[in-house]
Amino acid sequence: RGLFIIRVFLLFLMGETLPRVPGGVPVRTLRVKMVLLGSSGVGKSSLAVRFSKDQFRDSSPTVGCAYLTRVLYLEDITLRFEIWDTAGQEKYHSVTPLYYRGAHAALVVYDICKKETFVRAQVWLRELEKQYIPGSTVVWLIGNKEDLSQNREVSLQEGQNLAQEKGLSFTETSALSGDRVNELLLAVGKSSSHDAPVQTGRLSDNLSLSNGVPQGSDSGPTFGP
């Protein structure tokens, strides 16, 4: 089964060269599957809507916002994001590993105003580590509702420390204001596309959790104020 998943993964990351665009540069299209994990109420769905439409959820006219897409056209690559929202209720926790099969990025979200969601996030992370297939999924830790900084229960430092310890990429966002949401999306896309050449070449095991976008690097997201 593992082999199978890797093969599937290969299939996606290879991307495909499309006919030339007017500029004359061949553009690759890349599918990026990202899964949102975290407790109920931390703002996963709000983030998903932000990712796909760059607006806060209330004005969304769609029937459902569990599966959303967003296409970003960059110079040399077209990124097609698929955003998979998950049920956050604790009773569904045990079935969530099914969601992140073949995901390029897993975003573990917590609410900076609720300590218990941060504790819960660590459970998610341990779970992810257990199911983890080296080289397949880049894991992110996201502190959401950054606009409510005055009620903060989890400090920026705590989040950064956890990320460092586990070797994850980290950022704080606000789905409400849209702060750093687009940057995050770009960074997720870049970390997925950067891995692509390695993936096409061979089955490499040098991509581990720590090989996400390293903290503070150019392509990484920005950190808090």
Added chain:
Amino acid sequence: MSQRTERRGIHVDQSDLLCKKGCGYYGNAAWQGLCSKCWREEYQRVRQKQIQDDWALAEKLQREEEAAAYASSHSAHSQSTAAQHASVGHFSKFEEKKTNEKTRKVTTVKKFFSPSSRTTSKKEIQEVKAPSPSISRHASFDTDQVSKEFVDFLKNLHKPGRETYKQCRAFLLNMSSKKVCCPPETITVSISYQNKETFLFRQDLGADELSECVQDFYQNLADRLISHFKGSSESVEQVMDQVEKYIMTRLYKSVFCPETTDDEKKDLATQDRIRALHWVTIQMLCVSMEEDIPEVSENVVKAITDIIEMDSKRVPRDKLACITRCSKHIFSAIRITKNEPASADDFLPALIYIVLKANPPRLQSNIQYITRFCNPSRLMTGEDGYYFTNLCCAVAFIEKLNAQSLNLSPEEFERFMSGQTSPQFSSSDSDWPCSESGLGTTVTNPVLVQLNHNLELLTGLCTRQEAVMEAAQSLQADLLTWSDSVQQEVHNILEKYPLEIISKVSAIDANTDNDNLPSPIKPQVFAD
């Protein structure tokens, strides 16, 4: 009587009603003026021709292939041709009906007693081998239809199309020849066993290996197509969808719920599990759907229908489409209830509820089949993939479901599971009246409402049918008395004006028969 009516009725030329072939039976406009028998013959002839054309194309491609094989290795040639030849016949038999459990057991025992000489078995196989393609293929119209569509689709692609077709045929032959090239004792089984292809096929390859074969094939073909289409992923996906349809329609019967797996056991377990959970209410699962709203319950019913329909599809992608349709209905139901877009938090519980209500047939087999044989890009990404994953989650949740997941105490859960109490009665307040509450006209359970409604419709239909019957009988009586009365009338008239034979003598015509009259009264003709 009918004869009379016919003579009396509007004039239709008899010949217009007869079969155009002139066989003497009545024809029908729906059958282009032919009778049912002639129509069937005609239709079969056309279809047969189509099949033969396809077959000819396939043969031609096969010959090309064989020629290539011959060139590469002369010695292996005769063997492989024989194998390919045999497998054509074998393959078409894939579609044969699965025999039931009993037969399987019997034959498993049988195999110990059957002779195990290799030469006989080969000869036997030669004999069993080739029911003419048209006959065996005739059995499955669907398969023919799919092949035809596939060939039509590929025709437009020219060279890559031909290439693809060749690859698919080769793959299918390869899959079926796997059964032929198996150890002697397995071949022997085939003789004593009517449904041998399926049997051998399964014994030869486990489900995971089969899946691997198919997936490898998909990937190789996709790789080739990418270079053919210069990287246009959409065209590749289109072709791959058709390929999946073609291949899986053919393999379905032999790779769906194969005996080498315990899929069937799991199906039964899940089915029993869902049955045992019949008491779970929409409130326990915290589903945000108000079934009292007609539009919502309409969507719920549609969702249930769609998920049940999944089992009837053969192509993995068609099955996925059923799941997606089901999910869309659930989203609509939630959206109508909550008046805002449904999120994943609402969707998963609702899907669990729908699965519990529907108890879809062979759920585990279907999920396994899709997982093994669907184009992988459809499973782990894309909208279909998302809903499929949710379905897998729902099933996993139902398997693990316990008191905690329904917010019940363990004792309550036990009581419900054992059937000692059911939540409807234990929590019988105004919102769920017991059925024996006398003239209870306020039944709130939507199922009961539906049931009552249907019963009313049925009684309505019954009375109408009775009325129709009565009217028909009185019409019959009327007709009888009418013919009697006509007879009576005729009789009366005859009596009133009895038929008198008036002798010809009464009239004397001066111009005729003069010669016959006796001479004394012979008229004299006088000139004026």
